[in-house]
Amino acid sequence: MTNILLVDDRPENLLALEAILEPLEQNLLYAHSGEEALRQLLQHDVAIILLDVQMPVLDGFETAMLIKQRERTKHIPIIFVTAISKDDEHVFRGYSAGAVDYVFKPFSPEVLRSKVAVFIELHEKTEQLRRQAEQLKEQELAELRRESEERYRFLAEAQPDQIWTAMPNGELDYVNQRALDYFDSAFSELVASGWTDVTHPEDLVRTVQLWQEALDTGNSYENELRLRRAADESYRWHLTRAVPMRDRRGEIVKWFGSNTDIEDRKSAEEAQRFLVDAGATLGGSLDYRTTLAALAKMAVPRIADWARVDIVEEGRLRTLAVEHVDQRKVELALELSRRYPEDPEAAQGPPLVLRTGESELISEISEERLSELAVDDLHLGLVRELGFQSYMGVPLVARGRTLGVISFVVAESGRRYGPADLALAEELARRASTAIENAQLYREAEERAQAARVLETVADGVFLVDSDGIVRLWNSAAEAITRLARGEVVGRPAEQVLPGWQDLAARVAVVGTPGPASATTFPLDLEGDERWLSISGVGFDEGTVYAFRDLTEERALEQIRQDLVSTVSHELRTPLAAIYGSALTLARNDLELEEAMHSKLLEVIVEESARLADIVNDLLLASQLDAGRLEPHVEPCDPHAIAAAVLDAARTHLPEGTRVSLDSADEGVPRVAADEGQLRQVLTNLIDNAVKYSPAGGDVYVRVAAAGEYVRFAVADEGLGIPAGEQNRIFEKFYRLDPDMTGGIGGTGLGLYISRELVRRVHGRIWVEPNRGRGSIFNVEIPAASEPPKGQKHRTRAKASA
Numbered sequence: 001m002t003n004i005l006l007v008d009d010r011p012e013n014l015l016a017l018e019a020i021l022e023p024l025e026q027n028l029l030y031a032h033s034g035e036e037a038l039r040q041l042l043q044h045d046v047a048i049i050l051l052d053v054q055m056p057v058l059d060g061f062e063t064a065m066l067i068k069q070r071e072r073t074k075h076i077p078i079i080f081v082t083a084i085s086k087d088d089e090h091v092f093r094g095y096s097a098g099a100v101d102y103v104f105k106p107f108s109p110e111v112l113r114s115k116v117a118v119f120i121e122l123h124e125k126t127e128q129l130r131r132q133a134e135q136l137k138e139q140e141l142a143e144l145r146r147e148s149e150e151r152y153r154f155l156a157e158a159q160p161d162q163i164w165t166a167m168p169n170g171e172l173d174y175v176n177q178r179a180l181d182y183f184d185s186a187f188s189e190l191v192a193s194g195w196t197d198v199t200h201p202e203d204l205v206r207t208v209q210l211w212q213e214a215l216d217t218g219n220s221y222e223n224e225l226r227l228r229r230a231a232d233e234s235y236r237w238h239l240t241r242a243v244p245m246r247d248r249r250g251e252i253v254k255w256f257g258s259n260t261d262i263e264d265r266k267s268a269e270e271a272q273r274f275l276v277d278a279g280a281t282l283g284g285s286l287d288y289r290t291t292l293a294a295l296a297k298m299a300v301p302r303i304a305d306w307a308r309v310d311i312v313e314e315g316r317l318r319t320l321a322v323e324h325v326d327q328r329k330v331e332l333a334l335e336l337s338r339r340y341p342e343d344p345e346a347a348q349g350p351p352l353v354l355r356t357g358e359s360e361l362i363s364e365i366s367e368e369r370l371s372e373l374a375v376d377d378l379h380l381g382l383v384r385e386l387g388f389q390s391y392m393g394v395p396l397v398a399r400g401r402t403l404g405v406i407s408f409v410v411a412e413s414g415r416r417y418g419p420a421d422l423a424l425a426e427e428l429a430r431r432a433s434t435a436i437e438n439a440q441l442y443r444e445a446e447e448r449a450q451a452a453r454v455l456e457t458v459a460d461g462v463f464l465v466d467s468d469g470i471v472r473l474w475n476s477a478a479e480a481i482t483r484l485a486r487g488e489v490v491g492r493p494a495e496q497v498l499p500g501w502q503d504l505a506a507r508v509a510v511v512g513t514p515g516p517a518s519a520t521t522f523p524l525d526l527e528g529d530e531r532w533l534s535i536s537g538v539g540f541d542e543g544t545v546y547a548f549r550d551l552t553e554e555r556a557l558e559q560i561r562q563d564l565v566s567t568v569s570h571e572l573r574t575p576l577a578a579i580y581g582s583a584l585t586l587a588r589n590d591l592e593l594e595e596a597m598h599s600k601l602l603e604v605i606v607e608e609s610a611r612l613a614d615i616v617n618d619l620l621l622a623s624q625l626d627a628g629r630l631e632p633h634v635e636p637c638d639p640h641a642i643a644a645a646v647l648d649a650a651r652t653h654l655p656e657g658t659r660v661s662l663d664s665a666d667e668g669v670p671r672v673a674a675d676e677g678q679l680r681q682v683l684t685n686l687i688d689n690a691v692k693y694s695p696a697g698g699d700v701y702v703r704v705a706a707a708g709e710y711v712r713f714a715v716a717d718e719g720l721g722i723p724a725g726e727q728n729r730i731f732e733k734f735y736r737l738d739p740d741m742t743g744g745i746g747g748t749g750l751g752l753y754i755s756r757e758l759v760r761r762v763h764g765r766i767w768v769e770p771n772r773g774r775g776s777i778f779n780v781e782i783p784a785a786s787e788p789p790k791g792q793k794h795r796t797r798a799k800a801s802a
């Protein structure tokens with residue numbers, strides 16, 4: 001039915017219009033004012049308006065104008081109905097206000113009815129047309145929608161991801177084939193369960209919560225969850241996203257969702273994280289057992305349900321560490337490896353990995369396979385209890401040698417190892433091996449550094465000559481003993497740096513292993529200084545290590561001991577022989593000795609005994625000096641008086657043709673700071689020698705003179721003299737000139753040694769120089785005593801000379 005709006009301020013007019021229009025059987029709406037008419041138009045669709053012109057407040061024209069101003073009502077035909085405004089001006093106003101007709105009262109009901117009927121028909125036609133057009137549009141739209149849906153689905157089917165759509169309430173209304181294949185279920189089943197059957201139980205609560213939240217708020221949905229793959233019953237990580245599609249009014253009409261398999265990405269990330277963690281653990285210890293045990297601990301449960309590390313010990317695999325997700329099963333696993341040690345020849349498992357040095361992957365261990373491998377029922381039972389579903393074994397290779405095997409096993413978690421897992425396990429083993437290798441290298445380096453430090457501190461010279469004869473090592477002691485710096489020696493051929501090396505190397509005993517080696521002693525000539533070295537060698541792969549020590553001092557001591565024995569025995573034997581001979585002669589009663597002979601023999605005994613006593617005294621004195629037991633008692637002494645007294649004593653037993661004299665009476669000579677007795681001994685030795693080594697006689701004189709801070713005693717003779725090269729050596733202990741040079745004159749070689757030591761102790765010096773013409777001059781310089789007051793000096797001097 002069509003609405004006809006009748007507008008008149010008078011109810012009787014409305015009634016009249018109603019009566020006229022009733023037969024049209026349309027719906028009549030009434031308005032008693034312009035305002036009410038406008039209100040009615042807001043509420044209803046109206047086909048035609050019959051509008052009274054004269055009305056209070058809003059008249060017909062004004063009402064018509066307002067109707068025409070509104071978009072929704074401007075097309076509604078308006079027929080003005082009026083009794084008074086018949087003039088043209090009004091009619092014109094009516095038309096210009098948008099009227100389609102102007103009907104004057106009194107009017108013919110038929111005419112009005114038919115006019116209205118025409119407009120109603122027109123309206124209905126227009127409506128019909130509009131509806132048809134709308135229907136057409138609807139159909140086209142539906143067609144378009146269908147097409148776009150098809151296109152969308154086509155796209156969805158071509159996607160590598162699982163694609164789905166859901167209704168605003170969240171119920172699935174489409175799932176692509178890929179998803180159906182993945183879950184191996186029909187669309188209806190999936191709709192019925194709404195993912196819950198295929199989502200990992202641990203992810204379910206979170207997933208439901210997040211999805212409900214999205215449905216409630218209309219915000220897009222995103223979640224990571226594990227979905228079960230029908231093919232192998234494994235759960236794989238997926239990233240699920242859904243966005244709502246809204247209509248023009250903003251209402252959600254559909255959810256578009258996708259599930260992307262991120263298992264590989266996730267496990268790659270996890271693997272990376274695992275390796276990073278492993279790196280930290282592996283670097284944590286230098287003990288490879290600790291390292292490997294830590295590794296097994298890390299692997300469970302991240303990459304295995306149980307892990308075992310076996311290492312090679314004495315040629316066999318021994319279990320070093322076992323870890324199991326289920327702590328109670330660790331003992332079971334240990335029991336297994338204790339009871340059933342791996343058969344080294346086994347065709348699978350750790351022995352195979354050890355033999356080949358290559359990893360092994362068994363993705364699926366079937367029940368039959370297990371029974372095949374089991375040694376007996378107990379074995380099978382243990383293995384079943386532990387659960388073996390998937391296995392991989394990787395070798396631990398350090399420096400090209402397989403140290404052991406790490407085994408990873410999947411038991412209850414239901415995972416299956418694949419190439420990616422194997423790659424991870426291999427990488428892990430590689431890192432573990434590197435850690436072990438590093439630890440070993442570190443230990444070796446540390447040991448080497450320690451050895452080097454030890455070598456630097458030992459007193460023995462140590463050097464290494466490689467197989468090419470190049471010196472590779474030269475320790476500090478070697479430097480100190482030979483005075484050859486490391487820089488001059490290392491890297492150069494031994495032959496070039498060590499004089500006579502080739503000869504020596506041939507003589508040095510080289511043994512194969514460290515231990516007692518017989519050492520060879522040889523002299524090394526170092527720029528005029530001869531050092532005696534004892535050297536031994538130990539050979540090894542890279543060359544020979546030589547150790548040597550400086551025996552120069554020991555050798556000198558040894559020489560001294562030998563000299564002592566020969567000198568003393570010789571020197572003692574001569575007077576002893578004389579005493580013995582004289583005594584024997586005196587004791588004979590078959591011989592009638594003259595008185596003179598008798599006293600001569602007695603004199604020999606006395607003299608030779610005195611000589612023996614002298615020798616023994618010298619020996620004692622020398623040994624006291626060596627032991628540092630002879631402390632001088634230093635005091636100011638008169639040099640002149642001492643020299644004179646010694647000369648007086650010498651004169652008592654001068655040989656024929658020898659004269660001694662004191663060549664100085666210099667009053668200005670200061671006193672000396674000396675031990676008087678010892679100084680006397682020194683001068684006595686020098687004067688005795690001067691007389692003794694002047695076999696042809698001659699003048700021996702002693703000169704006492706001031707020499708700066710010192711007082712010099714010079715003892716000059718005209719005797720045999722001393723060759724320039726021997727002038728130092730004669731002061732050494734037991735040193736004597738060649739007997740050919742001294743014409744067999746006897747002595748112990750101790751006199752000058754004792755003299756030098758005594759002079760040194762009072763900070764003096766002694767040396768020899770050739771005398772002009774022939775003979776020698778022995779000089780002794782003793783520090784002058786600091787001058788005391790004059791009077792005292794005279795008194796002391798007077799006392800000394802008394």
Ligand code: ADP
Binds near residue numbers: 690693721748751776
């Ligand atoms: P000894 O005289 O008992 O052999 P010394 O130590 O006194 O021992 O002297 C060492 C050596 O020095 C002597 O053996 C001798 O060869 C030499 N000598 C010492 N004094 C003289 C000298 N005045 N003239 C020549 N040679 C001397």
